[in-house]
Each structure stands twice: as structure tokens, then as C-alpha cells.
Amino acid sequence: MTGRVKSGPTRIEVEIEKNREESNWIKVIELAEQLKEKSPESVITEAGIKAGVAMDAHLLLGKLQYACGLYSEALKHFKLADLQNLSEKKLPLRSLRIVAESYAIKGLCLQKEGAATSKFKKAEKEEELAKCFDLASDLSLLYMQKLEKELSSNAPVVYNTTGSHSPQPPIVQKALGEVLEQALQTSPAIFLQHNKPEKALERYRNSLCAIESQGLHSIRLKFMCQMAELLLQGLVGEKYKPPLNSTPKSSVWKPKYYASLNQFIPRNECEETILLLLVAESMAVRNAVLSQSPEFKDIRLSAYQDATTVYDLLTVATVRWGQIALLQESLERSMKFSFEEPHLWKQHALSLISINKYDHALSVLKEVIRLEPDNPSNCLLAAKLCYEHLNLAKEETHPDLPPLNQGTIRKIEAQYREMGHVRKVPSKRQAVVDDDTKLNLLLALEENPITPARTKFSMEAREKALTSSALLGRSHLYIGIGYHLQAEACQLKKEKEELRCRALDNFRSAVELEPNDHMCRYYLSLTLAIMGHITEAQQHIKIGLNLHPEHSSILHLLVLLLTAERQHKYALAVVENALEEYPDCLNLMYVKAYLELHERGGEHVLITAKQMLELWKNLYEGQTVSDMPECDRKSDTRSVFQLYTSEMSDKDSSSLQLHNTAASRVEQALSEVASSMSSFNPRPGPQRAWMLQVEIWLLLAEIYLALDQPSDVQMCIQEATQIYPLSHHIMHMKGLYHMHKQEWPEAKLCFQNAVAINPQHVKSLQQLGLVYHYLGLQGLAETTLREAAKIEPKNHITWYNLGKVLEALGEYEKASNAMATALMEEKNNPILPFNSVPLCFE
Amino acid sequence: MADTLVLDWLDEYESLTESEIHTYSTEQEHNHEVMIALYNVLSEPQKYKSDNLVDGICQQLLNFYRSGEQHLKRFAMQFIPTLVFLHLSDKSYSAVQTLLVSLYNLEVIDSKGQPRTLSFRIPSIAQSSIFHDSTNLEPAFIAESSLKRWEECNTKLVSWGPLPQVKCLNAQNRQRVVTALVFLYNQQLSDVITQGIEQTCRGISRLVTQGFNADPGSARSSITSNSSFQLISLPRVPVSSPLLLELLHIVYHAAERCANVAVQALHDIIQRSNYESYTEVILAADAIKNLLQHSPAVTATPRPSHSHSVSKSMITNASFRTKKLPDDIPIQDANQQQQGDAPLDSITEEQEDPEKGKSRGSVSALKHLPKLPGLKKHKVKNSLQGEQQGDDGGGGPAGGDAVERCQPRGARQRRLRRDSEGCGVLGGRRSEIIYCVEFLV
Incomplete structure (x- = not known):
């Protein structure tokens, strides 16, 4: 066809070309007019005899008119060419393209032409428009498929054997061409403009079901993303129809579709979306540019952007359904080409946290913090991760510290100077607070060169928050929590007190910055309570309760504070009310059981304990019998829509006590040894759930002990031992049992075992001292009790026991002092230790 | 004004006879005026002093839901988020609580009374x-x-449900129940009127920022309503991570229909989730933010995709698939050189389209274009269409340089190269080889 025209005046063409380059459109039209006079019109007249040629000429002329912007003229020519009645027959490659382009141009002309007046006409036009684009799309796809086939059949064999061609992707040589590409893309867009998303979906699907051909990669990728977006945004809604089970009918004007045996056919929106995005990901990853040299920067960024779009869509599609493991797999692949790109790194870190791969997550987060030094929320995330899940990581992260200290101080100093300039911007009070705390922080850092790592992140967060200041309060809170945890783990009295003071300072600043935040009040109150300032703690916890009247941990702490003030009845009422709001909270039930033991006696408590066992069965039995691998089960419990998610994902509401990490490690190691040596097999399922059951059995044992039913005590201990034989809590309980039966040597052995596992276990030390006392070993008793007093100076039982021992030693003055201390401390002692309240973050 | 409209609406339904309900239900679907009035009343009921207005509305919505008419059911469902927000921020409206519990209990079972589940592969x-x-x-x-x-x-299978029935809302199940309700609302998001979505987004913003405005120094980018002043004394509303995820879904949907409020709501959710360190919410919200920032929305006018030219030394993932012997090219190019012209010409003759033909002789005009596969033709057509696509192909700078360097070659060779660009994969191979020849010569 072009061959025929080509003989025309080339000079004008050159001119046109030149003007087009210069965007001199008026000139182009002018020239085109000239050209038109000279070329195809003559073909129409003189060659009218040959119908085929005339049609071709009309089509070409239509295209020309379109190029000139004469849309209605162009349409006229298409009409003359009888385009709409063209029968579907097999066309040679060249004609295929012409027909496809003609339909495309006709569609584009219709689109450009002014809107029709009447409603009926408008609808008619819309329909015609859609049909044109539809045909154009199908024909373009078919054309590309055929083209590829033809080229590959013509190609010399050398180039086609895989593995031997050049080390780069096959060059996309033959693109679809502007017009066809536009038609292909406009086709679904038109439906969307006319608010027919279901039709648009259909069109996308038809285009994507066609077998991919070279040169259509980028359009396909784009379509997949657009289609996934359309589905994800829920624009199709109830009009969604899943793809048919049978492959679409093939005809000579339709492209070839994917059809293989046993192929996946989506049945609903979710399946289709995820499928699309997985396929899109495979394409995006293939195109991602790995070279980092500057000459490829643009290409690399654009490929990265394409991939990011796919990942973002995949995130939206999976997170809501809790399928983050799938997402994380994909994000892991993306790391290969996401060098120094904070967005995907952060997404990867977040996905790792979500699927409980905390260690890995932390190292990725560190990188994110390096990439985004100004974003405090990353540091907060890292801090929370360390506090909540990586209790054990404290020592391991120590190596990071040396750079921290110098770097932090310098950064803080720099910011301090900066703040001098911007001080007027925030309120004056805050600026003062900032300066003070900064000084404190500076001092703290200088004083104590070994700031354990977990505080590091919150420190950094705080520092960064200084600039953005939105998260400043939170940062103080997290620093405080860090110090609080360190204080809990610390064994030296002086250091412990210092850490507590530091925690307190931070909580106070946090409260000042965020008077509306219940968490700050909670921790402030907790620290105050632990330090013995019960009244002040009461004040703060009450404000906290006003801010968040339904917070289980706040209620828990309030109950303990009330017991410390000897208001047991009131405390019991509060805990019963709280249990109405949280019927499944084992923590609160545990407190309730102790309170009942104190107030009402054993019979009531037995009911509570029974309830706890039932609850455990309801909540956790399902977890322990399932034979699914660990990670899968986790994905289920974490999933948004599972039955008991709120209870189970909330780790804190069900962990009964703050475990000594070192002790639990020893226990674990011992259990491993035990299981390798004897017939003991650890129970299947998550250990945490089993440990809860152990706690309940031990509680029950204690109740029976109070009820003076030693045989039941023994059975409870038996049950607990079967689950986890080497827990120091169980040893302790066994010791109490023997003490009850006045079997001193056995009791001594038990307590010694417990202390061997956990040297910090005050309760065992207290009893051990007493046992020594009964065995007549007063000196040993005194040292043991003094040890206990060193660990927990505010425990009245220790002082009482010590008093007894001293009395036996004949040191009456010291004994009376110890007894007096016991009396004094007892006034402020809660029914359970304050640090038994859960660590919470929401 | 809104309350009178609502009162009329309440009365109207009261007076209906059973036979009229069906026609009434179809009318309600388009009763936007009342819908908007209801949104207004439910989002700020304290502004309307009429007694028990909220109670009446809740009663009627429940009646609608249970009437058995699909339209009326849908009408009631569209207020779920607004009711949820009202309940979360003020638990004293017992009618709202009752309505939510009833809706939840009716929704978690299917028509046969079995627990409802949705699952997919x-x-x-x-x-x-x-x-x-x-x-x-x-x-x-x-x-x-x-x-x-x-x-x-x-x-x-991944599944939603089965969910247990609840007797009442307490602190333990509240977030779970309202999350389930918002999830169910999200199933029919596309039927909700745009104003409804808008109101919901505003509600989301209010919900997640309430109690935060008083913080010293917490800079919100913009405070949309003048009600921010009274918010200072209000307490924060606890929101769970799953609930925020469902709300994010609404926001993502809204981005397509009412972008302004949606972006504000997204911003507020991001702030809140960062504050609470909700990993999953941050994950999804960051993704949505990035999507809205970088990719044009679906309905945006289609732009032609630019195919990047691929330079030889660039490494992509696809590069790892193939390996090449170093002496491949010289050998092949020798073959090509000899038989090159004739077959190529014949192919291009057949392949050429009208523009090609016209531009045939225009070598000089095209001289300054980088002669890279895909790129040149792109430009030619681009201008021919009579509209600027604003897309410059974006050939790699390196590729351009390479071409620049081999510019002063014979016209024949240049034509050969250009022609070969038109013929797809095979042409690609050839032109690549020709480059190599030029470098070697």
C-alpha cells in the first residue's frame, strides 16, 4: 500500500517531516493539503475499478485526515470504505495492521468529535466507540502475535536457540505503534469514563488473556497494574463476574488466548487480583535494572517505579487478608534491585515484623533508619520490636553501641544549637522541656557509656522527633520503657535505682508533652508504684483511666494499687467489673483469684481457677492440636478475621508474669537436655500457651495448699510437671508443698533447685531462708534472706523471715528492726508484685 | 434543616402499608437528600436537639435491614461506618450499640442460619x-x-469467618465486631453514594485524630472542620490495627471518587499508625500513599508506554538467563554483512506502513534523532498524530551516545539500520549486530 503512495512527491513529505519536528502544525496541515491533492484521491477516482485499492485508499485518507485534525472528514472516509461492514476473514499481516489502525483511528475520531446531542444518539455513539476500540484492540493483539510468529519463522536458527544469544534481554524491536497502542489503552479507559467498570474489567481481561508477544511487555504490565487497581479499589463491586471456565471463542479476528491444561482460573476478585499481581511481579522483576552506573539511572528508576507499583498493589491486596508471608517473599526478591531505596526496604522490614521474623526485621530496619535518617517512626518501630519480641537480643546488639554514643552526642549537640534558632516556633514551654531533657540525655549518655542497645532506638527516635516533634512524646515514652525494662533486668541496686529514675524522668516528660495519652500515665504510674510512691501513682492511673476507661492493663495496675492501699474489697469490685469487659483476660482472672483467696477464701477461688482452665481450653487448645507448621499457624492467628484474634494476638493480655529471660533460657536448655536424655517430650504447639497452663496449675496448687488439701496440691504439681518439668516456678511450688508437710530436707532441695535455675527468684530465696531456719542453719538462713532483700528490698515477707532468723540468732535489736521494716513495707505492698502487670504498647 | 427532613422520613415509613413497601424501597435507593441528612445527623448528633432522633433513626434502619427488601437493606448498610464512629467516640447512645450488635449478628450468618464464611484460593x-x-x-x-x-x-483457603455471635459489646469484642461490620460494608462499597464516602472519610479523619490536636507541637497539615476547637477536650478513641486496615480500604476506594478528603484521611491514618507503631497499617498505608503519589489513577487518560531502549551493558534480571560466547558477534556479523541487504530490504518493503513510506526519503530530517530501536519510530508517529503525548521515549543516554558516535556512516548503512528497526525481534538482533560492525570498523 505504501508502495503505491511512495512514488508521490517526496519533497513535500520531507517538508512535512521537518515541520512536524518543529511542531509547526499549520504548515503541516497546509502541506498535507497539497499532498492530499496529489496523492490518494487520484487513486480513488482512477482506480475505482479495483475495489480493494479504493478501500485501502479510503482508509489511508481517513488516517491522513485524522492526522490533520479533520475528524469528521476522516469518519466520512471510513464510512466510504465501508469499514463497519468489513467481514471477519483471514487477513494478511499487512492488511491486518491497516484494518486495526483504521478501527483505532475511527475510534479516536469519534472520541474527538463533538458530543452528540440527544441521549439516544449519545448512547449509540458510545457503543460504536467501544466497538471500534474493542476491535482495534483485538486486532492489534492478533497482529503482534502473528508478527512475532512470522519473524521467528523467518529468523535464522542461530538467534533463536536459547542460551546462545547475546547477554541482554531480547530487544523489543517492533513496537505496536502509537495509534494502536493508544487504542489499546483507551479502550478500557473509555468504559471507565462512561462509568462502566465491569466492561472495562472485561476489556482488560480480554487483552491480558491473549498470549503475550514481544513488544507488548510494558503495556501488559501496565494493564495488569491497572486491572488490579480497578479490582482493589472496589469499583466493580457486585457487578464483578469471574472469568469464564471455558476459554473465549477463537475467531480469525481474535488473538490467541492462553490455554493450557489445568490452568488456574480465578473464581473471585481476590483470586484474580493476586494472580494478576503475581504475574505482573514476575514481569517487573525481569525488567528491573541491576546496573548502578549513572548512565542507566533513568531506566533504572523507571523500572524500579514499575516494580514498586506492583509491590504496593500486592501489599494492598494481601495485608487485609493477613497474607503477608506471600508479600514478604516477593519483597525479598525486590531487594535485589532496590539498593538505597528506602520505600521498598521499609516495606520489607514491616512485612518481616508482621510475619514474626523479628531478627531479620531488625537488621532490615537498621538499614531503613540509615536510609531515612529523618523519620522518627522507624526508630520507634525498632524500639518496639526490641522491647516486645527481642528481649533476648540485648546482649547481641551491644556491638552497635560505641558509635552510638559519640554520634548521638554530636547529633544532639547539633540539634541543640539548631533549636536555639527555632525556639520561637514551638511553644515556649515545650522548648524549655526539650532543652532540659536534652541536657539530661547528654548527661546520661556521658555518665553511662554502656547504654544498652534497646534504648538506643528510642533514643534515636527521640532525637529525630525533635525535628518533627509530632512523635516526641512517644519517643520519651519508649526511652522510658527501655530504662524500665533495663531496671527490671538489672541486679545491682544502685544501677537499678538510677535506671528507674531515668525511666521516671522520661515518663514525666512524656506526660508533660502528651497530657492526653493514657500510655504515658500508665507507665508513669507503674514506675511510681514500683518506687513506692503509691499515692502519686494512684493519681496518675486515675487520669489514665479517664483517658481510656477500658484499658485492661490500666485496670490491672489500678487493682494492684488499690490492694497496696489495703482496699481489697474495692479492688475486687474493680477487677470483677473489668472482667465483665474482658471476659477472656487471664491476667485479670489471676489477680481476681488472689484477691478472692484473700477476701473470700478457697471455695470461691476454685471456681475462678476452673474458669481459667476452661478459658485456656477455649482459647489455646485449637492452637496446640493443629499440626500445621509454626509459621502457617501464626498467619492464621494474626489474620484479621479469625475467631479469637483480639485475645491471641494481644500477647500481653495473656502472659501472666514478666518472665525472667535468663531463667527461661536456662529452663529451655535444661528441657532440651531432658528431652534428649529421658522420655520427656515437649508438648506440641506454641510454648507460650503451655506455659499459661502451667501457671494456672500452679495457681490451683496454691489454692489447694491454702485449703489444706495436700493430695490435690500434688496432683496439680503433677499436671504442671508433665507440661514443663524444669520450671523454677514448679520447683518452688513443690518446695511449698514439702514445707506444708514439714518435710524440710525435701523442701530445701526443691528451693535450692529453683534458685539454681533462677538466682533472682525472691520467693524461693525467702522460703529457702525459712527452711534453713527450721533446719537450724541460722547463718545460712540469714545470708539467703539478705540476698533476697538485696534483690527486692521492698518485699515485706523477706524482712519478716529475716526478723525471725535474727531472733533465733539472738540479735533482738536487728530482728525488731527487720520486723519493723516488714510492717512498714507491708502497708504499701500489693497483693501481687507491681511488675506482674503486662508490658503494653497500645 | 436536616433533622426535619429526617423526621419526615421517619414518619413516612411509619405510614406505609405493606403493599407499598416494595415501591418505597426502590425509591429510597435514589433518595440522596435523606441519605445526606442522615449522614449529617449521625456524624454530629449533638448538634440536633430533637429528642431521641438517633434512637428513631436506629430503629428505622434496623427495620429497613430486616424488611427483606434488598434496597432497604443496602440503604441501612451504608451507614455502618458512621454508626461505628458514633459508637466508638460516644458509647452513651445505647440505640446505636443495639443496632450494631443486631446488624453484626444478622450479618455473620447466611440465609440458612449457618455461620457465614468467605474464602478464596x-x-x-x-x-x-x-x-x-x-x-x-x-x-x-x-x-x-x-x-x-x-x-x-x-x-x-484464605477465609473470613466463621465469626461467633455476640450478646453485647464489651471492651474485648468491640473492635472485632466493628471491624467485621466495616468489612461487610466494604463488600458493597461501590454502591455507596459519593457523598456517603466523603462523609465516611471525614469520619475516619475525626476518629483517628480526636484527642491528638491538643498536643503541643503536633502539626496537622490542615484542620478541615471548625469543630477542631471543641475536640481539644475529647479523649482519644482507641482503634485496633485490623479496624484501621478496613478503614484504609475505604480510603483507597475513596481516592478514586473524592480524592481530597481521602488524601486527608490517609494522612491521618498514617500519622496515627506511626504513633501507635501498627506495622500492618503502616505497611498498607505507605503502599497506598506511594501508589497515589506515583501512578496515575486508572481513569487517567492513557499515555503511550515508552519502551526503553536497552543498552548492551545494562544488566537486568533477565540478563542472567542467557550466556554468550565472546566471539559470537564477529562471526555472525560477517555472515550478516554479506547477505544482509537483500533480505532486509525485502522484509522492510513488506512491513512498512504509510508513515514509514513518507519518511523514507527524509533521512536528513531524522538525522538528529537517536536511531535506537523503538525510539525513532515512536517520535515520528507521535508527531504525526497531531497531539503531543508529552512523552519523549526516554532512550538511555548511553544508547544515544553510541548512536551519535556512529553517525558519520554511509547513508546506505544508516538506512539499512533504520529499516531493520521496523522488523521486530529479528530486526533487533540485526541492528544490534550492525552497531557492533560499526564499532569494529
Whole structure:
């Protein structure tokens, strides 16, 4: 066809070309007019005899008119060419393209032409428009498929054997061409403009079901993303129809579709979306540019952007359904080409946290913090991760510290100077607070060169928050929590007190910055309570309760504070009310059981304990019998829509006590040894759930002990031992049992075992001292009790026991002092230790 | 004004006879005026002093829901988020609580009274589908995990539900119940009127920022309503991470229909989730933010995709698939050189389209264009269409340089190269070879 025209005046063409380059459109039209006079019109007249040629000429002329912007003229020519009645027959490659382009141009002309007046006409036009684009799309796809086939059949064999061609992707040589590409893309867009998303979906699907051909990669990728977006945004809604089970009918004007045996056919929106995005990901990853040299920067960024779009869509599609493991797999692949790109790194870190791969997550987060030094929320995330899940990581992260200290101080100093300039911007009070705390922080850092790592992140967060200041309060809170945890783990009295003071300072600043935040009040109150300032703690916890009247941990702490003030009845009422709001909270039930033991006696408590066992069965039995691998089960419990998610994902509401990490490690190691040596097999399922059951059995044992039913005590201990034989809590309980039966040597052995596992276990030390006392070993008793007093100076039982021992030693003055201390401390002692309240973050 | 409208609406339904309900229900679907009035009343009921207005509305919505008419049910469902927000921020409206519990209990069972579940399969990339052929995949994708997923495809389903019925709302189940309700609302999001979506987004913003405005120094980018002043004394509303995820879904949907409020709501959710350190919410919200920032929305006018030219030394993932012997090219090019012209010409003769023909002799005009595959033709057509696509192809600078360097070659060779660009894969190989020849010469 072009061959025929080509003989025309080339000079004008050159001119046109030149003007087009210069965007001199008026000139182009002018020239085109000239050209038109000279070329195809003559073909129409003189060659009218040959119908085929005339049609071709009309089509070409239509295209020309379109190029000139004469849309209605162009349409006229298409009409003359009888385009709409063209029968579907097999066309040679060249004609295929012409027909496809003609339909495309006709569609584009219709689109450009002014809107029709009447409603009926408008609808008619819309329909015609859609049909044109539809045909154009199908024909373009078919054309590309055929083209590829033809080229590959013509190609010399050398180039086609895989593995031997050049080390780069096959060059996309033959693109679809502007017009066809536009038609292909406009086709679904038109439906969307006319608010027919279901039709648009259909069109996308038809285009994507066609077998991919070279040169259509980028359009396909784009379509997949657009289609996934359309589905994800829920624009199709109830009009969604899943793809048919049978492959679409093939005809000579339709492209070839994917059809293989046993192929996946989506049945609903979710399946289709995820499928699309997985396929899109495979394409995006293939195109991602790995070279980092500057000459490829643009290409690399654009490929990265394409991939990011796919990942973002995949995130939206999976997170809501809790399928983050799938997402994380994909994000892991993306790391290969996401060098120094904070967005995907952060997404990867977040996905790792979500699927409980905390260690890995932390190292990725560190990188994110390096990439985004100004974003405090990353540091907060890292801090929370360390506090909540990586209790054990404290020592391991120590190596990071040396750079921290110098770097932090310098950064803080720099910011301090900066703040001098911007001080007027925030309120004056805050600026003062900032300066003070900064000084404190500076001092703290200088004083104590070994700031354990977990505080590091919150420190950094705080520092960064200084600039953005939105998260400043939170940062103080997290620093405080860090110090609080360190204080809990610390064994030296002086250091412990210092850490507590530091925690307190931070909580106070946090409260000042965020008077509306219940968490700050909670921790402030907790620290105050632990330090013995019960009244002040009461004040703060009450404000906290006003801010968040339904917070289980706040209620828990309030109950303990009330017991410390000897208001047991009131405390019991509060805990019963709280249990109405949280019927499944084992923590609160545990407190309730102790309170009942104190107030009402054993019979009531037995009911509570029974309830706890039932609850455990309801909540956790399902977890322990399932034979699914660990990670899968986790994905289920974490999933948004599972039955008991709120209870189970909330780790804190069900962990009964703050475990000594070192002790639990020893226990674990011992259990491993035990299981390798004897017939003991650890129970299947998550250990945490089993440990809860152990706690309940031990509680029950204690109740029976109070009820003076030693045989039941023994059975409870038996049950607990079967689950986890080497827990120091169980040893302790066994010791109490023997003490009850006045079997001193056995009791001594038990307590010694417990202390061997956990040297910090005050309760065992207290009893051990007493046992020594009964065995007549007063000196040993005194040292043991003094040890206990060193660990927990505010425990009245220790002082009482010590008093007894001293009395036996004949040191009456010291004994009376110890007894007096016991009396004094007892006034402020809660029914359970304050640090038994859960660590919470929401 | 809104309250009178609502009162009329309440009265009207009261007076209906049973036979009229069906026609009434179809009318209600388009009763936007009342819908908007209801949104207004439910989002700020304290502004309307009429007694028990909220109670009346809740009663009527429940009646609607239980009437058995699909339209009326849908009418009631569209107020779920607004009711949820009202309940979360003020628990004293017992009618709202009752309505929410009833809706929840009715929604978590299906028509036969069985617990309702929604489930779907997770497709595996390793299994061929209607969109791809797994045999063409790179080996990295046929990993153990994807094969395992294929194996489990039909047995291990992702599911929502079954959910337990609840007797009342308490602190423990509140977030779970309202999350389930918002999830169900999200199933029919596309039927909700735009004003409704808008109101919901404003509600989301209010919900997640309430109690935060008083913080010193917390800079909100913009405070939309003048009600921010009274918010200072209000307490914060606890929101769980799953609830925020469902709300994010509404926001993402809204981005398409009422972008302004949606962006504000997204911003507020991001702030809140950062504050609470909710990993999953941050994950999803960051993704949505990035999507809205970088990719044009679906309905945006289509722009032609630019195919990048691929330079030889650039490494992509696809590069790892193939290996090449170093002495391949010289040998092949010798072959090509000899038989090159004739077959190429014949192919291009046949392949050429009208523009090609016209531009045939225009070598000089095209001289300054980088002669890279895909790029040149792109430009030519681009201008011919009579509209600027604003897309410059974006050929790699390196590729351009390479061409620049081989500019002063014979016209024949240049034509040959250009022609070959028009012929797809094969042409690609050839032009590549020609480049090499030029470098070598």
C-alpha cells in the first residue's frame, strides 16, 4: 500500500517531516493539503475499478485526515470504505495492521468529535466507540502475535536457540505503534469514563488473556497494574463476574488466548487480583535494572517505579487478608534491585515484623533508619520490636553501641544549637522541656557509656522527633520503657535505682508533652508504684483511666494499687467489673483469684481457677492440636478475621508474669537436655500457651495448699510437671508443698533447685531462708534472706523471715528492726508484685 | 434543616402499608437528600436537639435491614461506618450499640442460619493461568514456596469467618465486631453514594485524630472542620490495627471518587499508625500513599508506554538467563554483512506502513534523532498524530551516545539500520549486530 503512495512527491513529505519536528502544525496541515491533492484521491477516482485499492485508499485518507485534525472528514472516509461492514476473514499481516489502525483511528475520531446531542444518539455513539476500540484492540493483539510468529519463522536458527544469544534481554524491536497502542489503552479507559467498570474489567481481561508477544511487555504490565487497581479499589463491586471456565471463542479476528491444561482460573476478585499481581511481579522483576552506573539511572528508576507499583498493589491486596508471608517473599526478591531505596526496604522490614521474623526485621530496619535518617517512626518501630519480641537480643546488639554514643552526642549537640534558632516556633514551654531533657540525655549518655542497645532506638527516635516533634512524646515514652525494662533486668541496686529514675524522668516528660495519652500515665504510674510512691501513682492511673476507661492493663495496675492501699474489697469490685469487659483476660482472672483467696477464701477461688482452665481450653487448645507448621499457624492467628484474634494476638493480655529471660533460657536448655536424655517430650504447639497452663496449675496448687488439701496440691504439681518439668516456678511450688508437710530436707532441695535455675527468684530465696531456719542453719538462713532483700528490698515477707532468723540468732535489736521494716513495707505492698502487670504498647 | 427532613422520613415509613413497601424501597435507593441528612445527623448528633432522633433513626434502619427488601437493606448498610464512629467516640447512645450488635449478628450468618464464611484460593505463579504460561517463567519464580502454594492451592483457603455471635459489646469484642461490620460494608462499597464516602472519610479523619490536636507541637497539615476547637477536650478513641486496615480500604476506594478528603484521611491514618507503631497499617498505608503519589489513577487518560531502549551493558534480571560466547558477534556479523541487504530490504518493503513510506526519503530530517530501536519510530508517529503525548521515549543516554558516535556512516548503512528497526525481534538482533560492525570498523 505504501508502495503505491511512495512514488508521490517526496519533497513535500520531507517538508512535512521537518515541520512536524518543529511542531509547526499549520504548515503541516497546509502541506498535507497539497499532498492530499496529489496523492490518494487520484487513486480513488482512477482506480475505482479495483475495489480493494479504493478501500485501502479510503482508509489511508481517513488516517491522513485524522492526522490533520479533520475528524469528521476522516469518519466520512471510513464510512466510504465501508469499514463497519468489513467481514471477519483471514487477513494478511499487512492488511491486518491497516484494518486495526483504521478501527483505532475511527475510534479516536469519534472520541474527538463533538458530543452528540440527544441521549439516544449519545448512547449509540458510545457503543460504536467501544466497538471500534474493542476491535482495534483485538486486532492489534492478533497482529503482534502473528508478527512475532512470522519473524521467528523467518529468523535464522542461530538467534533463536536459547542460551546462545547475546547477554541482554531480547530487544523489543517492533513496537505496536502509537495509534494502536493508544487504542489499546483507551479502550478500557473509555468504559471507565462512561462509568462502566465491569466492561472495562472485561476489556482488560480480554487483552491480558491473549498470549503475550514481544513488544507488548510494558503495556501488559501496565494493564495488569491497572486491572488490579480497578479490582482493589472496589469499583466493580457486585457487578464483578469471574472469568469464564471455558476459554473465549477463537475467531480469525481474535488473538490467541492462553490455554493450557489445568490452568488456574480465578473464581473471585481476590483470586484474580493476586494472580494478576503475581504475574505482573514476575514481569517487573525481569525488567528491573541491576546496573548502578549513572548512565542507566533513568531506566533504572523507571523500572524500579514499575516494580514498586506492583509491590504496593500486592501489599494492598494481601495485608487485609493477613497474607503477608506471600508479600514478604516477593519483597525479598525486590531487594535485589532496590539498593538505597528506602520505600521498598521499609516495606520489607514491616512485612518481616508482621510475619514474626523479628531478627531479620531488625537488621532490615537498621538499614531503613540509615536510609531515612529523618523519620522518627522507624526508630520507634525498632524500639518496639526490641522491647516486645527481642528481649533476648540485648546482649547481641551491644556491638552497635560505641558509635552510638559519640554520634548521638554530636547529633544532639547539633540539634541543640539548631533549636536555639527555632525556639520561637514551638511553644515556649515545650522548648524549655526539650532543652532540659536534652541536657539530661547528654548527661546520661556521658555518665553511662554502656547504654544498652534497646534504648538506643528510642533514643534515636527521640532525637529525630525533635525535628518533627509530632512523635516526641512517644519517643520519651519508649526511652522510658527501655530504662524500665533495663531496671527490671538489672541486679545491682544502685544501677537499678538510677535506671528507674531515668525511666521516671522520661515518663514525666512524656506526660508533660502528651497530657492526653493514657500510655504515658500508665507507665508513669507503674514506675511510681514500683518506687513506692503509691499515692502519686494512684493519681496518675486515675487520669489514665479517664483517658481510656477500658484499658485492661490500666485496670490491672489500678487493682494492684488499690490492694497496696489495703482496699481489697474495692479492688475486687474493680477487677470483677473489668472482667465483665474482658471476659477472656487471664491476667485479670489471676489477680481476681488472689484477691478472692484473700477476701473470700478457697471455695470461691476454685471456681475462678476452673474458669481459667476452661478459658485456656477455649482459647489455646485449637492452637496446640493443629499440626500445621509454626509459621502457617501464626498467619492464621494474626489474620484479621479469625475467631479469637483480639485475645491471641494481644500477647500481653495473656502472659501472666514478666518472665525472667535468663531463667527461661536456662529452663529451655535444661528441657532440651531432658528431652534428649529421658522420655520427656515437649508438648506440641506454641510454648507460650503451655506455659499459661502451667501457671494456672500452679495457681490451683496454691489454692489447694491454702485449703489444706495436700493430695490435690500434688496432683496439680503433677499436671504442671508433665507440661514443663524444669520450671523454677514448679520447683518452688513443690518446695511449698514439702514445707506444708514439714518435710524440710525435701523442701530445701526443691528451693535450692529453683534458685539454681533462677538466682533472682525472691520467693524461693525467702522460703529457702525459712527452711534453713527450721533446719537450724541460722547463718545460712540469714545470708539467703539478705540476698533476697538485696534483690527486692521492698518485699515485706523477706524482712519478716529475716526478723525471725535474727531472733533465733539472738540479735533482738536487728530482728525488731527487720520486723519493723516488714510492717512498714507491708502497708504499701500489693497483693501481687507491681511488675506482674503486662508490658503494653497500645 | 436536616433533622426535619429526617423526621419526615421517619414518619413516612411509619405510614406505609405493606403493599407499598416494595415501591418505597426502590425509591429510597435514589433518595440522596435523606441519605445526606442522615449522614449529617449521625456524624454530629449533638448538634440536633430533637429528642431521641438517633434512637428513631436506629430503629428505622434496623427495620429497613430486616424488611427483606434488598434496597432497604443496602440503604441501612451504608451507614455502618458512621454508626461505628458514633459508637466508638460516644458509647452513651445505647440505640446505636443495639443496632450494631443486631446488624453484626444478622450479618455473620447466611440465609440458612449457618455461620457465614468467605474464602478464596491463593494462586501460585508456578501454575499456568489464564494470564500467563508458567513454562516461560524464570527459574527464580518456580521456587519451593510457589510449588508448595500450588500444591495447597485448593485445600488451604484464605477465609473470613466463621465469626461467633455476640450478646453485647464489651471492651474485648468491640473492635472485632466493628471491624467485621466495616468489612461487610466494604463488600458493597461501590454502591455507596459519593457523598456517603466523603462523609465516611471525614469520619475516619475525626476518629483517628480526636484527642491528638491538643498536643503541643503536633502539626496537622490542615484542620478541615471548625469543630477542631471543641475536640481539644475529647479523649482519644482507641482503634485496633485490623479496624484501621478496613478503614484504609475505604480510603483507597475513596481516592478514586473524592480524592481530597481521602488524601486527608490517609494522612491521618498514617500519622496515627506511626504513633501507635501498627506495622500492618503502616505497611498498607505507605503502599497506598506511594501508589497515589506515583501512578496515575486508572481513569487517567492513557499515555503511550515508552519502551526503553536497552543498552548492551545494562544488566537486568533477565540478563542472567542467557550466556554468550565472546566471539559470537564477529562471526555472525560477517555472515550478516554479506547477505544482509537483500533480505532486509525485502522484509522492510513488506512491513512498512504509510508513515514509514513518507519518511523514507527524509533521512536528513531524522538525522538528529537517536536511531535506537523503538525510539525513532515512536517520535515520528507521535508527531504525526497531531497531539503531543508529552512523552519523549526516554532512550538511555548511553544508547544515544553510541548512536551519535556512529553517525558519520554511509547513508546506505544508516538506512539499512533504520529499516531493520521496523522488523521486530529479528530486526533487533540485526541492528544490534550492525552497531557492533560499526564499532569494529
